[in-house]
Amino acid sequence: MQDLLTKGIDENGNIRSEETHEFKDSPLGRIPVEWEVKPLASVAEIIMGQSPQGYTYNQIGEGTPLINGPTEFGTRYIERVNQWTTSPTKLCKRGDVLFCVRGSTTGRIKLKRT
Numbered sequence: 001m002q003d004l005l006t007k008g009i010d011e012n013g014n015i016r017s018e019e020t021h022e023f024k025d026s027p028l029g030r031i032p033v034e035w036e037v038k039p040l041a042s043v044a045e046i047i048m049g050q051s052p053q054g055y056t057y058n059q060i061g062e063g064t065p066l067i068n069g070p071t072e073f074g075t076r077y078i079e080r081v082n083q084w085t086t087s088p089t090k091l092c093k094r095g096d097v098l099f100c101v102r103g104s105t106t107g108r109i110k111l112k113r114t
Contacts (some may be wrong), residue, residue, distance in 0.1 A: 008032050044097075049090045056087040064088040067098060 006029055007016040016032060023030045026037045040046065057066060065081035066088075072078055078098075092098060100108045 006031055008035070047090065049098075052085040052087045052089050056085045057083050058086070059083060062086060064091070067092070 003015045007021075007023075010016050010021070018030070022033045024033045026035075028037055031037070051068065052066070056063070059082060061084055063084045063086035065078075066083040066085045067078060067081070068083060072081065097109060100106055
């Protein structure tokens with residue numbers, strides 16, 4: 001993951017190498033020359049999630065899918081959901097990037113595909 005976030009990938013999906021791509025020094029270390037180092041808040045809107053009340057959760061598919069833990073943060077995209085809520089507090093849209101910031105899945109990232 002560190003290489004992906006500091007070197008990027010080439011047109012074939014391989015991690016870039018300094019042997020085949022030009023890199024430059026940055027406050028975060030060496031990065032591809034076409035990249036810039038900026039605070040995340042300057043290029044994205046950051047919205048903190050908020051868990052609904054536990055009594056609104058269910059496993060029968062009633063309401064809105066609930067993205068809330070290790071089950072949903074296993075692969076790149078949200079592939080399946082095991083819980084729903086009848087009182088959602090925050091909603092994500094197609095193309096949103098979800099960061100897990102608490103618990104055993106801290107640091108994991110998910111993309112909202114559909």
